[in-house]
Amino acid sequence: MKYIVALDVGTTTVKCHVLNDKAVSVGSAVKKVELLYPKPGYVEIDQDDLWDSIVTVLKEAVNASNIDVKSIACLGISTQRNSCLSWNIETGKYYHKIITWKDLRADSMVKKWNSSLVLKSLRTLSYFLYTISRRKKFLAGSMFKLMNSQMTLRFNWALQNIPGLKEDGLNGKAVFGGIDCWILYKLTGKHITDYSCASASGLFDPFSMSWAPWAINLFKIPWMMMPKVVDTAGDFGCTPEDIFGISVPIMCSMADQSASLFGSGCFQRGDLKVTLGTGTFLDVNTGKEAHASISGLYPLVGWKIDSELVYMAEGLSNDTGTLVEWAKALEMINDPSEMSLLSNSVKNSDGVYFVPAFSGLQAPINDHTAATGFLGVKPTTRKAHMIRSISESIVFRILLLYNALQKETRQKYFSIRVDGGVSKDDFVLQLLADLTGLPVERPSNTEMSIFGVAFLSGLQCGIWKNRDELINLRNVDTVFKPNKNRMLEYQSTINQWNRAVDRFQNWY
Structure with missing residues (x-):
């Protein structure tokens, strides 16, 4: 063997x-x-x-x-x-x-360049060229910002x-x-x-x-x-x-999120995965076309192998696993597994809202000056309410990315495949399924970047003949099915959270 x-x-x-x-x-x-x-x-x-x-x-x-x-x-x-x-x-x-x-x-250079006449002129010129040519390359250029x-x-x-x-x-x-x-x-x-x-x-x-x-x-x-x-x-x-x-022999080298996309079996246009690691990365296979976004989703290369070129669109939220580690550092939890238990121990967050912006707020908000914090804390607030508000904020950020993706691609999505350390949190995954209306699939082994480079290397070495064999090797541990009633129940909570986000923007 x-x-x-x-x-x-x-x-x-x-x-x-x-x-x-x-x-x-x-x-x-x-x-x-x-x-x-x-x-x-x-x-x-x-x-x-x-x-x-x-x-x-x-x-x-x-x-x-x-x-x-x-x-x-x-x-x-x-x-x-x-x-x-x-x-x-x-x-x-x-x-x-x-x-x-x-x-x-x-950071100071990023701010200076983004507000510079040079980049403003570049964005204006790109938009003008887009109106003439309708080429997506120029549409992307019209929204260009350094990060x-x-x-x-x-x-x-x-x-x-x-x-x-x-x-x-x-x-x-x-x-x-x-x-x-x-x-x-x-x-x-x-x-x-x-x-x-x-x-x-x-x-x-x-x-x-x-x-x-x-x-x-x-x-x-x-x-x-x-x-x-x-x-x-x-x-x-x-x-x-x-x-x-x-x-x-070294037969494959690739970026972690591209590897995760391949390891998740997202081989077809429209296949979607969410990595819940240090940050959240929502990636979708866009096939042979690079996606030009107006909300801050990135057009990236998924992989290129000989004549095959696959693009992906990516939205990210920099703070996910960092929130769990922060809660642990504050001794709100002793172990990450407690996040789900505490979140489920209360019926709601008691009107507490958390804005996860240690690294600012990325797409589709795109405000690097946003602040992190709780809003709505009161005498009845308990630790479980605060933990639940943190967990909810992780899902609400993904929902913003997913809604932006839906609006820009106008494509129907059928499921979300997840990986990463935070994907072990049942509360987060069930809420993600409820609010997107999509089944969320968690594999038995969440090391998708490992599987991605292993699969591509194995195909090159002849261990596997084609990608159909790889699909058969994929082992789904749990499928979280959406609850439509819960989606409706959460609408007022989401609206209030969006108000909280508005309050914490443009802070620094």
């Missing part, structure tokens, strides 16, 4: 699973990622520590599986998006630590503030990339990234499928620093022998 090693490098953990041809994990390992906060707003990762964790989980997962290493067919890699770093291509020396997607050091979560201005900050970086970049010595790009460099010596990771960077044009010249030139990024963009699955090279004892 042949096995696949699947690696997932996330924001808070590094995970590795060894899967057999039935997509059953026969060995796994996990290590926490240490996030560094050297200054207010800075969120970094030490490269050496992360690399040690990656190598450790690869070795420990294989050891735990008790398989013969010669039976490893291939390796697939999934990574967090938009965390970036720079290194010397000749020596491997780092110019700075990994600047994560949660980092806010470039802290994208690489663009964090990398621009590095070029301006890290000694020697820009000079070495212009001389072809320094290179730039995301965590996926850096891992592939460490494993193979190649400076490459796949289309799904590139498309999320803020520097890539998903409509022309290339780095965006206007962005590279506008932000004065040396072209020689940019990685080559390659297909999501194929021959990435091989691992060095010192990791597994043999050299293993």
